[in-house]
Amino acid sequence: MDFEDRALAAGHGVDPDRWRALFDESMTRIAGLFERVGPRATARANLLGLLSAIEHKNCWQLAEHVGHHRPGPMQRLPRSARWVVASAGNEVRRYVVDHLGTGDGVLIVDGTVAAGARR
Structure with a gap:
């Protein structure tokens, strides 16, 4: 079984709920990291779009995928939304530790697998 077959098999084993x-x-x-509700909702929509299977992940495509009529909110999010970047990183770390961590666990992020999946 090659990498693509394993990835496909893993994808079919995910419980959507x-x-x-x-x-x-x-x-x-991470909701509390955003000062306003609008950017928080846009961040959520943006992440869902980025995690989706759409081919082109630009602001227009992400906006259309989540039902927005224009890309403005997606464009403003990285440019002007106020949120605490360092706190976001800390929260991601806490999430990983809560779900994957053990007392002696080590997380190693390796981008080579993701790069190989695009071929």
Whole structure:
């Protein structure tokens, strides 16, 4: 079984309801990092778009994917939304530790697998 077959098999083993619950939990954890509700909702929509199967992930495509009629909110998010970047990194770390961590665990992020999947 090659890499693509394993990835496909893993993709079919994902419970959509559980995935959505974990996604919602992660968004709840970072919601307080945004000063306003609008950018918080746009961040959520942006992440859902980035995690989707759409081919082109630019502001127009992401906006259309989530039902926006224009890309403005997606364009403003990285440019002008106020949020605490360092706190976001800390929250991601806490999430990983809560879900994957053990007392002696080590997380190693390796981008070579993702790069190989695009071929």
